[in-house]
Amino acid sequence: MTEGAQAGSGLGRSGFEEEALPWLDAVYRFSLRLTGNEAEADDLAQETFLRAYRHWSTYTRGTSCRSWLFTICRNAFLRGRERRDRRMESFESELEVAVEAIASAKVLAEIQSEDPERSFFDSFIDSEIDAAITRLPDEFRQAVVLSDLEGLGYNEIAEVMDIPVGTVKSRLYRGRRLLATALREYATEMGYIRGGTE
Amino acid sequence: MSDQSAITCREAVEQLWAYIDGELEGADERSVEAHLAACRGCYPHYDFQRAFREFVRRHTSQTVPADLRKRVFLRLLAEDRREHDGEVDAMERSFDE
Numbered sequence A: 001m002t003e004g005a006q007a008g009s010g011l012g013r014s015g016f017e018e019e020a021l022p023w024l025d026a027v028y029r030f031s032l033r034l035t036g037n038e039a040e041a042d043d044l045a046q047e048t049f050l051r052a053y054r055h056w057s058t059y060t061r062g063t064s065c066r067s068w069l070f071t072i073c074r075n076a077f078l079r080g081r082e083r084r085d086r087r088m089e090s091f092e093s094e095l096e097v098a099v100e101a102i103a104s105a106k107v108l109a110e111i112q113s114e115d116p117e118r119s120f121f122d123s124f125i126d127s128e129i130d131a132a133i134t135r136l137p138d139e140f141r142q143a144v145v146l147s148d149l150e151g152l153g154y155n156e157i158a159e160v161m162d163i164p165v166g167t168v169k170s171r172l173y174r175g176r177r178l179l180a181t182a183l184r185e186y187a188t189e190m191g192y193i194r195g196g197t198e
Numbered sequence B: 001m002s003d004q005s006a007i008t009c010r011e012a013v014e015q016l017w018a019y020i021d022g023e024l025e026g027a028d029e030r031s032v033e034a035h036l037a038a039c040r041g042c043y044p045h046y047d048f049q050r051a052f053r054e055f056v057r058r059h060t061s062q063t064v065p066a067d068l069r070k071r072v073f074l075r076l077l078a079e080d081r082r083e084h085d086g087e088v089d090a091m092e093r094s095f096d097e
Helices: A021-035 A038-054 A065-081 A094-114 A119-123 A126-134 A138-149 A154-161 A165-189 B009-020 B026-038 B042-058 B068-096
Strands: none
Touching (some): A021 A065, A094 A165, A094 B009, A154 A165, B009 B026
16 A cells, blocks of 8 residues: 555555645636636646646655645646747846836825725725736736735745746736736726826 | 934835735844834835735635546546556566567
8 A cells, every 4th residue: 555545545646635735726726817717727727736746756845835836837827828938037137126116106105095095995896806817917917816815925936937036026016016006997987986196 | 223224215115015025034124114113104105005915815716616626636546547557558568578
């Protein structure tokens, strides 16, 4: 009997059920954000776990299994889409990161001044926010999802997206700015907040 | 504490996301913390940015298909069987040779 079977999994790869399978929900959510539809997300999540299972021997115990799975998931997605722009990203300087940080803070400060009672935060329903995230450009959406929804640190996101940490920060801050801008426009249009500059 | 650790509002804003994300440590973290504690202009911005991050996190929920775990598990078991059958075939071929 294998070690995995002794642990009650019935699977041939020792430790896979205990370490990898608990991240299935997170991988599915990430898949859904990448693909934008449930059927493709379902396929991508299954594909991710099959690939992970086949290459389980390459996983280093004690490292973040979640990051490892997200990396496999993203690579499978990119291969599926035959994306050619994967390596287009360049190193972002500290100055560029700072500019993005300030720009995103500025958008939020504007919302804050338009909506001192913070009704902005109570107005939306989940599907409106989901839709706004789905509409973000791929690379910004991935950074926002991995950080804000899945709680990965900057180094982990850099590993999953195969980009430098400076680029992670830049994309994350820009993604948040784009998301805040989109939600602000929507909230203004729907009359949730006053909007505009008076 | 000396003023050497003091940072400007601009420097604080530049590092605010990293601070909110828990990515700063040591002197950098303490500098932002001290600035926010003392600056009446920056603290509300910090508070709003943090609230926005929490708001996004709180309002996004995806329902995972109920049978996905079972389907993944069955595919992995099938993978085990496929490998096992392949090993048996290879063994039988080696006996035939």
